[in-house]
Amino acid sequence: MKAIIEVRNLSFRYTNRDPLILDSIDLDIERGSITSIAGLSGCGKSTLAFCLCGAIPKSMPGIMEGSIMIDGADIKELSLPNLAKKIGMVFQDVDNQLFLPTVESEIAFAPENLCLPYEDIEKIINRVISMLNIGHLRYKNPSHLSGGEKHLAAIASILSLDPDIIILDEVLSELDRENKELIKNVIKILNEAGKTIIIIDHSIKNLMVADTILLMRKGRIEDRIEVDDSHELLYNRLTDFYLQQQQ
Numbered sequence: 387m388k389a390i391i392e393v394r395n396l397s398f399r400y401t402n403r404d405p406l407i408l409d410s411i412d413l414d415i416e417r418g419s420i421t422s423i424a425g426l427s428g429c430g431k432s433t434l435a436f437c438l439c440g441a442i443p444k445s446m447p448g449i450m451e452g453s454i455m456i457d458g459a460d461i462k463e464l465s466l467p468n469l470a471k472k473i474g475m476v477f478q479d480v481d482n483q484l485f486l487p488t489v490e491s492e493i494a495f496a497p498e499n500l501c502l503p504y505e506d507i508e509k510i511i512n513r514v515i516s517m518l519n520i521g522h523l524r525y526k527n528p529s530h531l532s533g534g535e536k537h538l539a540a541i542a543s544i545l546s547l548d549p550d551i552i553i554l555d556e557v558l559s560e561l562d563r564e565n566k567e568l569i570k571n572v573i574k575i576l577n578e579a580g581k582t583i584i585i586i587d588h589s590i591k592n593l594m595v596a597d598t599i600l601l602m603r604k605g606r607i608e609d610r611i612e613v614d615d616s617h618e619l620l621y622n623r624l625t626d627f628y629l630q631q632q633q
C-alpha cells in the first residue's frame with residue numbers, strides 16, 4: 387500500500403546564514419503505523435516535524451527543498467486548514483499551543499474557524515472527550531492543568547478535525563510514570579482507531595511503543611529499526627547509537 391507520508395530529498399535551513407538543519411531526507415511512513423524519531427538534541431527532529439505538518443514553511447520561514455506528499459497530495463498545494471484535517475501536531479512546547487480558557491474551547495477552536503454549525507461542533511467535542519476519556523477536564527482552564535493533562539488537552543484540540551496523522555513532539559519526556567502510561571494508552575487507542583502516529587522522543591523506553599524507530603543524526607536519517615527484534619537487542623542498538631555520538 388502507498389505510504390501516507392512520502393518525503394523526497396528534503397533539505398531545510400532556517401536562513402541563508404544557517405547550516406543545513408535537514409539534509410537530503412528520504413522517508414516513507416506507512417498508513418496506520420507508529421513511528422518514533424530519535425536522536426540527540428539539535429539533530430533536527432522538531433524541524434522535520436514542522437515540515438511534515440506544514441508549519442514550515444507556511445508559518446515559519448526558511449529555505450526548503452525537496453517534496454513532501456501527504457496522502458498523495460503535495461503539501462505545498464494544501465492550505466493550512468486542509469492540512470490540519472490530514473495531520474495534527476502536539477508541539478514540544480505545549481504551553482504555546484493552549485491559549486483558550488477551557489479545554490472544551492480548545493477543542494472547538496478549529497471547527498469554529500471552519501464555521502461548522504453549532505450542532506456539529508457539539509458532536510465533535512463529545513466525540514473527542516469520550517475518545518480520550520477526559521470528561522473531568524472539559525471545563526478546566528488548560529493553564530491550571532498538570533503536564534500530562536496539558537498534553538491530553540493539546541491532543542484533544544488536534545483531534546477536533548479528526549486528522550489521519552498525529553505527531554507528538556516529546557509529549558512523554560517530562561511526565562511522571564502515571565501520566566506517561568495515560569498518554570501511552572491514548573496513543574494505543576488512537577492507533578487502534580486507524581491513526582498514523584509519529585512520536586519524537588529521546589528515551590529508549592518511550593521509543594519502544596513504536597513499530598519503527600528512525601535514528602536521526604545531524605539532519606539525516608541514519609538508520610531505521612523495525613521493532614520486531616527482541617527488546618534487549620533493540621535496547622543495545624539504541625544505546626550504541628547514543629554512545630557513539632558522545633565519543
Ligand SMILES: Nc1ncnc2c1ncn2[C@@H]1O[C@H](COP(=O)(O)OP(=O)(O)OP(=O)(O)O)[C@@H](O)[C@H]1O
Nearest residue numbers: 400404407425426427428429430431432433434478
Ligand atoms: N527558529 C530557528 N531559527 C534558527 N535555528 C533554529 C530554529 N529552530 C531550531 N533551530 C536550530 O536547528 C537545529 C535543530 O533544532 P531542532 O529543534 O529541530 O532539534 P531537535 O532534534 O528537535 O532538538 P531537541 O531534542 O532539543 O528538541 C538546532 O541547531 C537549533 O538550534
Ligand SMILES: [Mg+2]
Nearest residue numbers: 431432433478
Ligand atoms: Mg525538538
